[in-house]
Amino acid sequence: MHVIFLEDVPDKAHAGEVVKVADGYARNYLLPKGLAQVVTPEILKRVDKIKSEGDTRRIKETEAMEELAQLLDNTRINVAARVTPTGRYYGAITNNRIADELTAVLGRDIDRRIVEVIEPIREPGEHEITLRLSSDIQATIYITAENEE
Incomplete structure (x- = not known):
């Protein structure tokens, strides 16, 4: 047809x-x-x-996507989660959590599907995350994963 x-x-x-x-x-x-x-x-x-x-x-x-990419590119956010005695997180920091944190920081709704997390973040430290806003527009953000106190 x-x-x-x-x-x-x-x-x-x-x-x-x-x-x-x-x-x-x-x-x-x-x-x-x-x-x-x-x-x-x-x-x-x-x-x-x-x-x-x-x-x-x-x-x-x-x-609109290019404007959002400029706003997001090289953004740094801190995410805290509970840690086991071995130093790993009880759960993981996933694309949902990162999108929620970005929404809170920027005041703009960020869809979880644009956050590309190859493997969920399970250990504290600095992590580089790619945001794919469209097929040819992307931005890089940095997540500092911390211990929740």
Whole structure:
């Protein structure tokens, strides 16, 4: 089935693109969520308008992500957690905890999915964390993991 995407769908298409997708994917996901429409002659006439709207939205999102990357880059935050007698944390400092700390420090909502923690932080010390804001925009922050007293 050929559909025109009304919004950007990661790893599939950008707004305004006409793409052939599986019938079930279109019927069960794209069409009910309003992400795409089945291609008809009337819709093909509106393709340019849909593309320009998608391009404008993508430019605004990119500018917002670049601004956030500049704000976040080289930010240092302290995170405290309880430590076992052997010097390791009882739990771990995960991307959820880091996103919560960044939200508290910056006063802006930070989504946990942008925080790339390869392995959860289990020991005190300084750790470098990458924030992937979009496919080509990223920022690096530094976490100082401390003992909770």
